[in-house]
Amino acid sequence: MIRAQVIVRPRASIFDPQGDAVGRAIQHLGVSKLKQAHVGKFIELELEGDDVEAVRGQLETICKDLLSNPVIEDYTLTINGKEDLTGLAASAAKLAKRSSKPKKEKA
Amino acid sequence: MRWAVIQFPGSNCDQDIFHVLKNVLKQEVEYVWHKDSSLNGADAVVVPGGFSYGDYLRCGAIARFSPIMSAVKEAAAAGKTVLGICNGFQILCEAGLLPGVLVRNTSLHFRCETVPVRVEHPASQFTSEYMTGQVLRLPIAHGEGHYVADEATLDSLFQNGQVLFTYSDLQGRTTPESNPNGSQRYIAGITNRAGNVLGLMPHPERASEKILGSDDGLGLFTSILARHGVSLAQAA
Numbered sequence: 001m002i003r004a005q006v007i008v009r010p011r012a013s014i015f016d017p018q019g020d021a022v023g024r025a026i027q028h029l030g031v032s033k034l035k036q037a038h039v040g041k042f043i044e045l046e047l048e049g050d051d052v053e054a055v056r057g058q059l060e061t062i063c064k065d066l067l068s069n070p071v072i073e074d075y076t077l078t079i080n081g082k083e084d085l086t087g088l089a090a091s092a093a094k095l096a097k098r099s100s101k102p103k104k105e106k107a
Numbered sequence: 108m109r110w111a112v113i114q115f116p117g118s119n120c121d122q123d124i125f126h127v128l129k130n131v132l133k134q135e136v137e138y139v140w141h142k143d144s145s146l147n148g149a150d151a152v153v154v155p156g157g158f159s160y161g162d163y164l165r166c167g168a169i170a171r172f173s174p175i176m177s178a179v180k181e182a183a184a185a186g187k188t189v190l191g192i193c194n195g196f197q198i199l200c201e202a203g204l205l206p207g208v209l210v211r212n213t214s215l216h217f218r219c220e221t222v223p224v225r226v227e228h229p230a231s232q233f234t235s236e237y238m239t240g241q242v243l244r245l246p247i248a249h250g251e252g253h254y255v256a257d258e259a260t261l262d263s264l265f266q267n268g269q270v271l272f273t274y275s276d277l278q279g280r281t282t283p284e285s286n287p288n289g290s291q292r293y294i295a296g297i298t299n300r301a302g303n304v305l306g307l308m309p310h311p312e313r314a315s316e317k318i319l320g321s322d323d324g325l326g327l328f329t330s331i332l333a334r335h336g337v338s339l340a341q342a343a
Contacts, residue, residue, distance in 0.1 A: 015289070017211050017213050017214075017289075021215055041164075066164070066168065066169075069165055069168070069201065072208050072210055072255055
């Protein structure tokens with residue numbers, strides 16, 4: 001069996017009102033050091049067979065055409081525990097990594 | 108003129124638009140089930156409001172894979188009139204027939220009220236019966252009507268006259284308070300480049316009879332009829 005895990009997250013440039021609301025609730029809990037919260041989706045898929053290469057393209061299509069909307073979201077695809085860095089997933093992963101890098105705090 | 112109204116599991120404004128087309132405007136209209144593959148030669152197709160597929164994943168994301176959507180795409184490419192209202196607008200965006208996407212209202216609140224909507228561009232097949240700057244009172248009822256697109260797309264939408272409706276106050280001024288959902292540049296309704304596909308969040312079909320409080324939405328339908336050579340006298 002092949003197990004694919006997809007994380008869909010709002011693009012950094014898009015205002016994320018859910019993340020904003022969750023962030024404010026966290027502050028109400030008394031956590032003052034929170035910088036930002038983002039709310040995305042986690043989707044798990046199970047496929048028959050063991051040939052990852054045979055389904056990699058189809059999984060990328062599922063991510064690109066259904067599970068995420070490229071106008072507002074990026075995705076990362078992990079197949080059998082290994083992040084998929086081919087094709088479109090690669091650029092999405094790069095983008096996600098870039099946007100999740102901690103920014104240097106101003107002195 | 109023949110109209111088709113598509114029904115998805117979860118559509119809930121299908122009967123409203125059917126009523127207005129059939130009983131108010133005396134049009135030939137039929138329902139088309141989402142699993143059908145043909146619009147039966149309709150001149151215009153309406154993708155109605157509702158919560159197709161429970162809004163799972165993203166609004167409209169699953170409905171766009173329904174078999175009937177191939178026929179809707181063909182109709183759009185052939186220049187036929189395609190109108191998406193509320194969830195219908197979301198579906199048309201997800202299907203790639205309109206640019207951009209609709210996301211959660213900035214306030215996170217579901218907004219269900221009548222709001223002023225300004226006509227931006229009357230030289231279209233959907234707005235010819237209105238005047239530039241005319242302020243309509245139209246109901247909205249959505250939790251995800253916040254229109255989002257990249258800056259280049261937004262610029263081109265305005266440059267090409269594709270923005271037909273914006274949210275304003277009763278005087279026609281766009282102010283942050285007049286924006287019920289946080290839509291970029293106050294966008295309430297847009298067409299495709301060719302001008303034959305319209306998506307809008309407000310509900311003109313719920314404002315088509317005076318007895319229901321407003322008939323400001325009727326002009327949208329009479330504009331379409333005029334474009335198709337149907338006069339109001341014939342329609343009524």
